[in-house]
Amino acid sequence: MTAQRRHRCGKEVGVRLAARAAYVLRSNSNSADTATKASPELYPHQWSWDAAFNAIGLASVDLPRARTELDSLFAGQWLSGMVPHIVFDPSAGGYIPGPDRWACARVSPDAPAGVLTSGICQPPVHAIAVARLWEHAEALGPDERVRTLVWIRALYPKLLAWHDYLAQQRRHRETGLIEIFHGWESGTDNSPRWDIPYSRVQVGDDLPPYVRRDTGLVAEPSQRPTDEDYDRYLWLVEEAKRAGYDTARLRPTASFRAGDVLFTAIFASADESLARIADDLGEPQAAVLRGRAAQSRGTVLRCCDPETGLAADVDLRTGEWLRTETIAGFAPLVAGGAPPHLRHRLVEQLLGPRWAGHPRLRWPLPPSTSPFSPAFDRRSYWRGPVWPVMTWLLTLALRREGEIAAAEKLTAAGLDQLGDGTFAEYYDPFSGEPCGSLCQSWTASAALDWLLADPDVPVQAE
Ligand code: 2M8
Numbered sequence: 001m002t003a004q005r006r007h008r009c010g011k012e013v014g015v016r017l018a019a020r021a022a023y024v025l026r027s028n029s030n031s032a033d034t035a036t037k038a039s040p041e042l043y044p045h046q047w048s049w050d051a052a053f054n055a056i057g058l059a060s061v062d063l064p065r066a067r068t069e070l071d072s073l074f075a076g077q078w079l080s081g082m083v084p085h086i087v088f089d090p091s092a093g094g095y096i097p098g099p100d101r102w103a104c105a106r107v108s109p110d111a112p113a114g115v116l117t118s119g120i121c122q123p124p125v126h127a128i129a130v131a132r133l134w135e136h137a138e139a140l141g142p143d144e145r146v147r148t149l150v151w152i153r154a155l156y157p158k159l160l161a162w163h164d165y166l167a168q169q170r171r172h173r174e175t176g177l178i179e180i181f182h183g184w185e186s187g188t189d190n191s192p193r194w195d196i197p198y199s200r201v202q203v204g205d206d207l208p209p210y211v212r213r214d215t216g217l218v219a220e221p222s223q224r225p226t227d228e229d230y231d232r233y234l235w236l237v238e239e240a241k242r243a244g245y246d247t248a249r250l251r252p253t254a255s256f257r258a259g260d261v262l263f264t265a266i267f268a269s270a271d272e273s274l275a276r277i278a279d280d281l282g283e284p285q286a287a288v289l290r291g292r293a294a295q296s297r298g299t300v301l302r303c304c305d306p307e308t309g310l311a312a313d314v315d316l317r318t319g320e321w322l323r324t325e326t327i328a329g330f331a332p333l334v335a336g337g338a339p340p341h342l343r344h345r346l347v348e349q350l351l352g353p354r355w356a357g358h359p360r361l362r363w364p365l366p367p368s369t370s371p372f373s374p375a376f377d378r379r380s381y382w383r384g385p386v387w388p389v390m391t392w393l394l395t396l397a398l399r400r401e402g403e404i405a406a407a408e409k410l411t412a413a414g415l416d417q418l419g420d421g422t423f424a425e426y427y428d429p430f431s432g433e434p435c436g437s438l439c440q441s442w443t444a445s446a447a448l449d450w451l452l453a454d455p456d457v458p459v460q461a462e
Contacts, residue, residue, distance in 0.1 A: 057445020081165030177259025192375030362432030
């Protein structure tokens with residue numbers, strides 16, 4: 001690493017925080033140093049969208065290791081093209097539901113040989129990460145440039161297969177939204193976004209027993225989803241397993257089916273990144289990918305409330321709009337290309353009193369659910385706390401959309417929040433207390449990217 005960096009929170013503080021973030025991220029590597037645990041104890045395996053965010057964090061300090069992160073994840077890709085939401089480390093254990101419970105290879109011919117995975121997916125941040133790695137490689141000079149280009153060429157067909165899987169098997173025909181069969185697929189597990197669809201999930205009498213471990217690994221069990229939530233989560237795994245993790249078989253029987261607007265927005269942005277990659281590689285799919293990204297953006301715009309601009313999800317079992325005020329409402333910013341009046345409205349909302357401008361906040365950062373929502377719960381997981389990785393995603397989107405002042409504001413506040421060096425999974429928005437897991441990898445990655453990433457400033461010695 002060189003000393004030349006842009007620091008947004010004072011040079012000394014920035015250097016110390018970056019060093020600590022790099023330490024956390026590297027300490028969370030598995031024993032083979034090929035994949036990053038989402039967190040040391042609570043999540044001792046590799047999660048799909050975490051891996052993408054972590055590759056971005058790693059790219060600031062160790063580009064080859066960042067490439068390996070994504071290679072390890074894609075080693076678990078299914079024959080259908082799906083990238084599973086967890087790739088298990090067989091030597092780690094300690095997570096419920098583990099690979100035996102998912103039993104992927106037993107029930108699906110699409111499961112990868114020799115790699116233990118889950119049977120559902122998460123938002124496709126991966127092509128966005130690859131584009132970011134490419135920016136780093138370009139700044140590092142010819143050697144890393146060539147190595148990274150060779151790597152991207154090998155990964156490209158896998159990314160394409162993943163995106164095609166989503167477009168062909170997960171795009172809901174009528175709404176155009178990406179269809180999910182489990183709140184875990186949204187990545188925002190117990191968010192009030194999903195309260196209505198979850199209220200309809202009837203847990204079967206034959207749900208095999210299980211013992212939770214997660215509640216013992218956080219300061220207060222109430223920071224995690226409830227036991228009732230967990231029964232439903234495990235029941236939905238049973239349903240998916242009984243359908244062989246095959247979406248065509250699952251759709252008619254699934255008791256949870258939602259059109260996820262944030263997933264769709266991330267897909268739009270990722271297709272756009274993949275199109276740029278296709279251009280750089282001289283591959284012929286760029287126009288198709290751009291067309292598909294435009295289609296996804298159009299879908300997201302159709303989900304927007306005309307007054308607030310916030311986007312809504314859809315319960316696909318009933319056709320009902322799900323309009324809870326959660327951070328997913330800012331999906332049009334993530335998707336990109338929103339008309340200027342809508343973009344301004346959303347930025348105004350984001351920084352206004354219902355969100356990052358709420359007077360009780362410890363730091364001016366958007367909570368996962370608006371404190372004005374009746375569903376807001378300041379310490380319960382995705383129901384209220386501030387998630388640094390979400391702040392980071394918004395800063396990326398705002399910068400890309402030219403909303404630099406807003407991006408800089410959130411970045412500065414985001415770094416202040418992480419100043420205690422705990423790199424928590426999420427934070428109580430009012431007291432600022434760290435919650436959930438400490439040393440969460442993607443939180444450290446967010447800090448690293450905020451502190452170190454500047455494509456114009458080389459941060460690694462060649
Ligand atoms: C959380 O989800 C897992 C289930 O996938 C869990 O609670 O056990 C979510 O925050 C999810 O978005 C994240 O990818 C995962 C690992 O950080 O943890």
